[in-house]
Amino acid sequence: MFRKLMAAINAFLAVGVLAFGTPAQAQAVKAGIMTCNVAGGFGFIFGSSRTVNCTFAPGGVAPQHYVGAINKFGVDIGYVEGAVMAWAVLAPTNNPGPGLLAGTYVGATGSASIGVGVGANVLFGGFGNSISLQPLSVEGNRGFNVAGGIAEMTLSFQPG
Numbered sequence: 001m002f003r004k005l006m007a008a009i010n011a012f013l014a015v016g017v018l019a020f021g022t023p024a025q026a027q028a029v030k031a032g033i034m035t036c037n038v039a040g041g042f043g044f045i046f047g048s049s050r051t052v053n054c055t056f057a058p059g060g061v062a063p064q065h066y067v068g069a070i071n072k073f074g075v076d077i078g079y080v081e082g083a084v085m086a087w088a089v090l091a092p093t094n095n096p097g098p099g100l101l102a103g104t105y106v107g108a109t110g111s112a113s114i115g116v117g118v119g120a121n122v123l124f125g126g127f128g129n130s131i132s133l134q135p136l137s138v139e140g141n142r143g144f145n146v147a148g149g150i151a152e153m154t155l156s157f158q159p160g
Helices: 002-020
Strands: 029-058 064-091 103-125 131-158
Touching: 029 131, 064 103
Parallel strands: none
Antiparallel strands: 029 064, 064 131, 103 131
16 A cells, blocks of 8 residues: 555656756756754645745855745645655755745645655745755655645755
8 A cells, every 4th residue: 555655646746857857047057955954733735734844955155044834736635644755856056045935835745644754845946936946855754644745845044
């Protein structure tokens, strides 16, 4: 059963990646790593909303802090104690200035938890839709949950 569930989630994510594609942008370069702590909570069958606290670590400069929310629309059933997600950030420059990652990101999402779980998210957006959180986030979570659908994450810059 778990194997079938993971196969369905992987198929969903593959379709989501093809449907969203990569936004038109100048040569994107890896600008750093974004790590987000996601609050725990219940999924409400048709979606969920959880707060996020993120740190962007660009190479060679001070980390930047962001707060916001991730909303999932689609199937989201169960409870997650919390999660940590990490993305490679692709941007038009390898040194995005403070606050440049603020904005709204949209893409495909899928996760499953039975005790310890995993998930994947593909999100595009940010400053002028020029930022990609790529290629897939790595999400580690604990709980009993299954989710798949569309994700929207909104981030606000928190000056240090």
